[in-house]
Amino acid sequence: xxxxxxxxxxxxxxxxxxxxxxxxxxxxxxxxxxxxxxxxxxxxxxxxxxxxxxxxxxxxxxxxxxxxxxxxxxxxxxxxxxxxxxxxxxxxxxxx
Numbered sequence: 652x653x654x655x656x657x658x659x660x661x662x663x664x665x666x667x668x669x670x671x672x673x674x675x676x677x678x679x680x681x682x683x684x685x686x687x688x689x690x691x692x693x694x695x696x697x698x699x700x701x702x703x704x705x706x707x708x709x710x711x712x713x714x715x716x717x718x719x720x721x722x723x724x725x726x727x728x729x730x731x732x733x734x735x736x737x738x739x740x741x742x743x744x745x746x747x
Contacts, residue, residue, distance in 0.1 A: 671709070675717050679703065683722035693729035702730045708737075 670676055680703035690697050704725045707715050715721040725733065 670716065679717045679719065679722060682719050684724050686719060687724035690724060691726040691729050692723045693725055693733075696726040696729075700727050701725070702727060704730055704733065 683703040684701055689701060691701060701724050704723050705712075705716070706721050706723055709716055712721070
């Protein structure tokens with residue numbers, strides 16, 4: 652049974668998880684990539700996995716979550732660099 656699993660939390664799903672898997676988030680991510688011509692805004696890469704990144708934090712700026720102007724397309728390596736920099740309290744703005 653679910654309630655016997657070590658990670659069972661009573662059937663709750665955090666709001667941010669629901670939002671990130673919503674059709675609205677999917678539309679936002681697709682529109683960001685389309686606007687950026689499916690190109691990483693940091694290095695220009697077009698092949699490999701591309702990700703739609705929130706310039707201002709998804710968690711800290713809920714009003715900007717689905718604003719296309721708060722998005723930029725990054726390849727996975729550049730996205731990891733940005734995330735690491737943010738965790739060390741630096742802010743990297745790639746998209747103008």
